[in-house]
Amino acid sequence: xxxxxLLLLGLxxxxxxxxxxxxxxxxxxxxxxxxxxLKSIYYPLRILEERGLVAKRVSxxxxxxxxxxxxxxxxxxxxxxxxxxxxxxxxxRPQFSLDLSxxxxxxxxxxxxxxxxxxxxxxxKQLAESLRQMAASLRNKKTSVLVYxxxxxxxxxxxxxxxxxxxxxxxxx
Numbered sequence: 001x002x003x004x005x006l007l008l009l010g011l012x013x014x015x016x017x018x019x020x021x022x023x024x025x026x027x028x029x030x031x032x033x034x035x036x037x038l039k040s041i042y043y044p045l046r047i048l049e050e051r052g053l054v055a056k057r058v059s060x061x062x063x064x065x066x067x068x069x070x071x072x073x074x075x076x077x078x079x080x081x082x083x084x085x086x087x088x089x090x091x092x093r094p095q096f097s098l099d100l101s102x103x104x105x106x107x108x109x110x111x112x113x114x115x116x117x118x119x120x121x122x123x124x125k126q127l128a129e130s131l132r133q134m135a136a137s138l139r140n141k142k143t144s145v146l147v148y149x150x151x152x153x154x155x156x157x158x159x160x161x162x163x164x165x166x167x168x169x170x171x172x173x
Contacts, residue, residue: 002083004044005044005048005053005079005083006080006083006084006087007026008022008041008044008045008048008054009048009053009054009072009076009079009080009083010080010084011025011026012054012070012071012072012076013072013077013080015071016057016069016070016071017069017070017071018067018068018069018070019041019042019045019068019070020041022041022045022070023041026041045070048076049070051075052073052075052076053072053073053075053076053079054070054071054072054073054076055070055071055073056068056069056070056071057069057071096160098120098160110171110172110173111173113171114168114171117164117167117168117171118168120164121161121164121165121168124157124160124161124164125161127157128154128157128158128161131150131153131154131157132154134146134150135147135150135151135154138150
């Protein structure tokens with residue numbers, strides 16, 4: 001839950017938000033990079049509230065239903081700062097779905113393996129192009145920190161693409 005905790009506290013660090021707004025931001029932006037997909041946002045927010053890291057206030061705009069707004073407490077601000085500082089030195093090995101397939105590579109026909117790896121290479125090329133376009137469109141905007149994330153992901157995609165190119169030439173025909 002530490003990555004999830006960092007994510008939720010960080011989004012609330014930007015300012016108070018409705019639970020739905022947090023969920024939309026995760027879905028539309030951060031799930032691309034953080035690998036986080038929260039089915040329910042309210043359960044983790046309740047846990048953070050029980051721990052004193054977030055608080056909520058109910059607002060009743062005129063002619064609208066009640067809305068709950070979550071915000072960081074001073075304890076939540078301190079926890080966010082601690083988690084963010086530690087996360088820069090977290091060297092948990094990234095997991096690549098390809099690694100498991102490669103482990104069992106001897107159990108698939110070489111021509112099938114090559115066909116699937118070529119298909120993966122094509123998907124990676126498309127992904128790399130999308131990332132390049134995203135980075136270009138964000139370079140001069142206020143959301144420039146997203147450019148760093150996109151460039152990091154682009155380099156990983158390009159590295160995997162090079163690896164697959166070399167692997168395809170090593171596999172028997």
